[in-house]
Amino acid sequence: MSKKTVEMKTVFADEALIVRGSGALINGVGARRARVLPDQRGRLGEIMRADDKWFKKFGQIYFTTTYPGVVKAWHYHQKQTDHFYVVKGMVKVALYDQREDSDTKGIVNELYLGEHCPGLLRIPPGVMHGWMCVSQQDAYIINVVSEMYNYSNPDEFRVDPHENDIPYEWQRKDG
Numbered sequence: 001m002s003k004k005t006v007e008m009k010t011v012f013a014d015e016a017l018i019v020r021g022s023g024a025l026i027n028g029v030g031a032r033r034a035r036v037l038p039d040q041r042g043r044l045g046e047i048m049r050a051d052d053k054w055f056k057k058f059g060q061i062y063f064t065t066t067y068p069g070v071v072k073a074w075h076y077h078q079k080q081t082d083h084f085y086v087v088k089g090m091v092k093v094a095l096y097d098q099r100e101d102s103d104t105k106g107i108v109n110e111l112y113l114g115e116h117c118p119g120l121l122r123i124p125p126g127v128m129h130g131w132m133c134v135s136q137q138d139a140y141i142i143n144v145v146s147e148m149y150n151y152s153n154p155d156e157f158r159v160d161p162h163e164n165d166i167p168y169e170w171q172r173k174d175g
Helices: none
Strands: 009-014 017-021 030-033 035-039 042-046 060-066 071-076 082-088 090-097 108-114 119-123 127-133 139-145
Touching (some): 009 030, 017 030, 060 127, 082 108, 090 139, 108 119, 127 139
Antiparallel strands (some): 009 017, 030 119, 035 042, 060 139, 071 127, 082 139, 090 108, 090 127
């Protein structure tokens, strides 16, 4: 039995980077194309700079990988802001606004990030999020976060990826 999901429409676009959603772009969420500078030697991609309007505070930078077809979801943070950048492969990222004090509460957004669609995604505290690797190879994600990971008291709150009240299904939809 599948759960009821919401219909998605384009709510934000920056060239080929498109965010689809069940309503508006979730408050505090941001997405933008990354600056990639190619030359005869290869490419240089800027992820974030200290003079970037999105940069507030440095906590740490880490990378994570996801195998093809695997879902890493759902979770949120109470303090931490995430900034996702996909270096290799491609992921479908989904966001759900569960914040009681937000006028976008209940809205779902999704977008694709990957090596052929370079972009940076900002996810504020309180927004539930996760991703699924949709490429044939592992996806490599860099996360620039505002807070250091606290091993004794992690700022991470999880919900099962499939058994939940979020109106979103992770499976691929061919058309």
